[in-house]
Amino acid sequence: MAKGGAPVTMSDVAQLAGVSTATVSRVVNGRYGVSASTVTHVRLAIERLGYEPSLVATSLRRSRTNVLGLVTHTFQSYTAEVLKGVMDALSQSGFDLIIYANSDLYGTYSDGWEQRHLARLSGTLTDGCIAVTPSGEVRSGTPIVVIDPVKGSTVPSVTADNFAGATAVVEHLLGLGHRRIGFIAGRAGLEAAWSREEGYRRALAKAGVSLDPRLIARGSFNPESAAPLARALLDRVDRPTAIFAASDGMALKTLEVAKDLGLSVPGDLSVAGFDNIPESALAEPGLTTVDQSMDRLGYEAARMLKSLVRGDWEGPGQIVLPTRLVVRGSTAVPKTSP
Amino acid sequence: MAKGGAPVTMSDVAQLAGVSTATVSRVVNGRYGVSASTVTHVRLAIERLGYEPSLVATSLRRSRTNVLGLVTHTFQSYTAEVLKGVMDALSQSGFDLIIYANSDLYGTYSDGWEQRHLARLSGTLTDGCIAVTPSGEVRSGTPIVVIDPVKGSTVPSVTADNFAGATAVVEHLLGLGHRRIGFIAGRAGLEAAWSREEGYRRALAKAGVSLDPRLIARGSFNPESAAPLARALLDRVDRPTAIFAASDGMALKTLEVAKDLGLSVPGDLSVAGFDNIPESALAEPGLTTVDQSMDRLGYEAARMLKSLVRGDWEGPGQIVLPTRLVVRGSTAVPKTSP
DNA sequence: GTTGCAATCGTTATCGGTTACGTTTGCAGC
């Protein structure tokens, strides 16, 4: 019915049922004060017209909407993982989820668009938001939880223990006997990128291995950004015996580059990543990496947000989840010991 | 500012700027009829308060919102692929995207919830919707495009050429010499499931191979659903020499089961899937499958929806995209020819 | 026969923003 016609509103129902919109509203929301026969009539009218209350009108009038928002700017595979966790936490909770993604993907990227969208949503549509996008100080009328915030921000956030994870990887490589370990860093400014690099530096320092700045390449977490960087590292005469990339996407790209150059992994080169995305387990050889279970990040963020919305959050403002070293076939003892 | 306080509204701005809300609205929307000095004052007030117009209020009043909706009930990896395509098509188009996912994941799943959400959104929030969930006859005031609709539906939709793809796979297996080919079907009712099964049946018939109904198992596209089915097929004394699963997720599960049973692939058993999700290329051995480039499905659906919203759609109501057989290591000549 | 109290239902203000329409103001033209 009404396909292409104007959407059916509450007053349409009211008219058909011969009552006022207030009564229809009461029936829809199951409130007290409507006679059984009226309820039946209204229900019938709703059925006949195929009426559904407008989310917009409802949320404009009500303060609570029972809808949580999530803002992102990309749909990488890690985004999907995060979403799984979020959905899991929200399952059966009574909260629905709205994801807002702007189309200005490659456009001006005016850096403040997360803020804009957050404000646009939190005004009325959602009770709170999760930001899966580098966000620093965001202001909003409703609670916000940021996954992987920018460094130094004080908003409620959920992060993996990037420092410990990176340290573990580098110590693993050092333990195997590697001394020249290349590093492909993540997007500058993000807490995750900074901590992973810091873990790399500290682990080397602790082991008494002097750091060669020429072995550090600056990527952006984007897999594509890693290709030229990996190639540059491997083209050096004194090329590293191992490369630690700050994300699995970049590490997998490094694997490809190594193959193109005729280097065997882990024979000629060990490679390690960070994230443990599903693809890493399936790669050949399997990628040694750090598991930060991104679905867990999403899960915890959603759980935190739920509590913040209800106003009964007791935990800390910044959650740091443990990481776990996952050793697979891409790392081994180097051929030539120093 | 205003962190935790009430969100700042247009009348706040109006008050600070000493004008009416109408004027603020005109400034925000860049309409004619405001003096340059007033514009400056209002802009300043907006800046100071950090005002953002509420998406909800705007869309309630306006008919057009320049926001498209997408409704899904799960975030599998194929959902992420579809989303990539959608975002790509929407990039720089002026349309933003809202994804609505309900939390009732494992709950009643009242089968009509897609319809409910579609109606809730299309009433006012969105100019049109993409449904990435089995939907049949949906009614809505705004255009809807369905990806992978139920069989026989007449709504605008985008589908891969499932029949041709399935036929190609089975002909490939037949060409290798297989005669006993098992089939793990998808969720009943979906056009995709039906067409893939029909492709399987027709290809066998065309080759003059009689169909053994005991070799057909009924799955649900869900990877988990395939495990017991694959095991049952492989436990038979006259077990098939090849298994064609209607989705890659189910095919990959079948690979696992085969390994558990000590069967080598493709030595003892050939396995083929459908979808070509990223994991299939990375599996060991690589999975022979049908590429239906799900990002392309999303792309075309978004393109179609854009046109429908603008009212300038010329193409057919149902788009069918070509598929492509991808042969990898999981299929080979059977050991024992009949 | 009144009064009183529930139950039932309609009226209306409101959420935040948009827009048709009306009003004020400034200024040129007669």
Next chain:
DNA sequence: GCTGCAAACGTAACCGATAACGATTGCAAC
């Protein structure tokens, strides 16, 4: 000096729904 007109801005209705409040009704108790 009066008229005409357009620019600039305010007023108020409205989008669809909710909820406080008021109005009506039926029925039991006095």
